[in-house]
Amino acid sequence: MITNNSTYDHLINYLHREVDTTTKLTYYFAVHLFEWMNATAVYKPVNSYGYLKPDGTYDGIIGELMAGTSHFSVVMFFMTKERMNAVEYVVSPSRVSVIMLFRKPSLASVTNIYSLPFHIGVWLAVMSLTFVSSVALTGSTYWEDTVKNRPRNSLMKQFTQSVYETLGGIVFQQGTSVEPQSVSSRQVVLLSLMAFMFLHTAYSANVVALLQSATDISGPEGILNSPMEYGATDIIYNHHIFKNEHRPVHRALWLKKGLPQGDKFFSTVEEGIRRVREGMYAFHVEQTAGFDEVQRTFLEHEKCNLGYFSYVSFPMPHLGVSKVSQYKELLRIGAFLLKERGVQARSSNRLVAPPPKCAAGTAFFTAVGIQDVAPAFLLLITIYSLVIVMFALEVVLHRYELKKEQNKEVRTILVSRNTQATIATP
Structure with missing residues (x-):
């Protein structure tokens, strides 16, 4: 099986091993095999390994072996169920793989790394900590207003404000707009800030490490x-x-x-x-x-x-022998002897390339691209979109409330004028 005409000039000199590697490898095997048999070989080049045609026959090497016009294949081919009935497989001379x-x-280019640093249990714990911090801050500030006789909001409004302070000031480390006065309130804020500071540090460190990590794809699913x-x-x-x-x-x-x-x-x-x-x-x-x-x-x-x-x-690809060849058993014995005694190992070591070695020891630092931070930008765009929608709703609601107040004032003025007109009538 020759795919490049230059192969004819380099069958025995180990040059350009990347061209028709399996053909050169099995050619050396065939040379040693025929020397062991003390036989003269006549090589016949073909342009196909041998595939089933609509009429039930095979082309290429399989067709030659099946018809008996050739005794031995000086090339390896895959073992398939259909070919088992056409040829005798002998031995695989070397681990040549595709x-x-x-x-x-x-x-970062394969998955969303911003959800990977923490397990689902940690995310649930973060949400629980946020809720507990909000409740504790609500209780302490509500008690603080009571003790110091300051105007108090309703409990629900106080809780809503505490949730906002917890999310914006503590969870996202932006600082609080209200300074706690009592010792209990300050302790709640301090402990919450420390807890979320450690979470921020761990999360950021994991994200940085994941940005430099590579995906290990081990199959077509990847x-x-x-x-x-x-x-x-x-x-x-x-x-x-x-x-x-x-x-x-x-x-x-x-x-x-x-x-x-x-x-x-x-x-x-x-x-x-x-x-x-x-x-x-x-x-x-x-x-x-x-x-x-x-x-x-x-x-x-x-x-x-x-x-x-x-x-x-x-x-692994194997060499094939014609089922009707009178040399079938002799070829089989010789092939196994060459494989067992290491004669073919020399050719394999020179023709089969090993995987490239990483001389640098590790990969270089990879610059972060826009694709790596795309999930973060997508989250920001989503939040901004929600903010714009909420802002539009607030504007509409505010205008509705203003119009409602204006209508109420107009009705009050009209009622007042009607009342005055009724009193003034004799």
């Missing part, structure tokens, strides 16, 4: 439930994997974010890794091709928040 590669997005986009390498098996996906989450991801992109969903390795580097993009790519491109284009600190996971659910 991965979904991405830069871990910031936690991409589906986040603003991330995704794509795949423009290679034949990716077209079949994504378009024929039937798993619920994977299918939903394809229909929501893959299918609307059309032909732009599939791209080259260079283009896909470039978009991965820009962020908020996941790319389905062969391991060596993806990691080598990352090593070539990423800065050291950009490798520190790199993430990946396996998207496909098939077992």
Whole structure:
């Protein structure tokens, strides 16, 4: 299976390992296998791994093996239920995987971090503390007015004022407009200010830490439930994997974010890794091709928040043997011997790229963007909108009250004039 003509020039020299990696890896395996068999191999290049056609036959490698025109596949392919009846799977020469590669997005870009610092129990405790502080402040100020013979408001009005003072002055640390005079009132205000000061400190510290945190996406659910986009390498098996996906989450991801992109969903390795580097993009790519491109284009600190996971659910790709080949058992024995004795391990270590290492030790400090504080701005806009609505209602109500008072005065004047006119009549 050759996707680039330059592969013919680099099958045995380990150059450009990111191009047709699996083909080069299995080619070395086939060379050692045929040497062990003392056989001469005739290689036949094809342009497809082998997929079921409408007439029930297979194209590509599977078709060659099924027809008996080839004995052994010098390329690995996924094990599927349909292919089990067409070929004999032998061995997986190396752990070559296709991965979904991405830069871990910031936690603030995926979820509302302003609700995460405290557990629901802490939020309930904060509301309870606010209520208790309001009740205590109401009782102390009401008793203070009684002792000092000052004009007192009604108990409900006093409680409403205490709630306002607690929310604005204590909870939001803006200070109170009324200075408590008694010792009990001052103690209530002091203890409440101290309690909410510690809550403010803990909340702010957690928010700052969460602003620099990254989201660890370990499956397609993370991409589906986040603003991330995704794509795949423009290679034949990716077209079949994504378009024929039937798993619920994977299918939903394809229909929501893959299918609307059309032909732009599939791209080259260079283009896909470039978009991965820009962020908020996941790319389905062969391991060596993806990691080598990352090593070539990423800065050291950009490798520190790199993430990946396996998207496909098939077992590791295996080599195949024709069911009708007279060399089937001999090929099977030789393949297992090469795998068990470590002959193939040398080629695997040179061709399969390991994950990039974070030489910087940790990711650099990330500047906070407008998207990270969007929930806070949204809350402010919501509150301002409610304030404008309440202000408009107050204006309407005030004008209604003024008009009502004016009508009342007019009626009083008219009644007074009528009364005077009646008295003046002889």
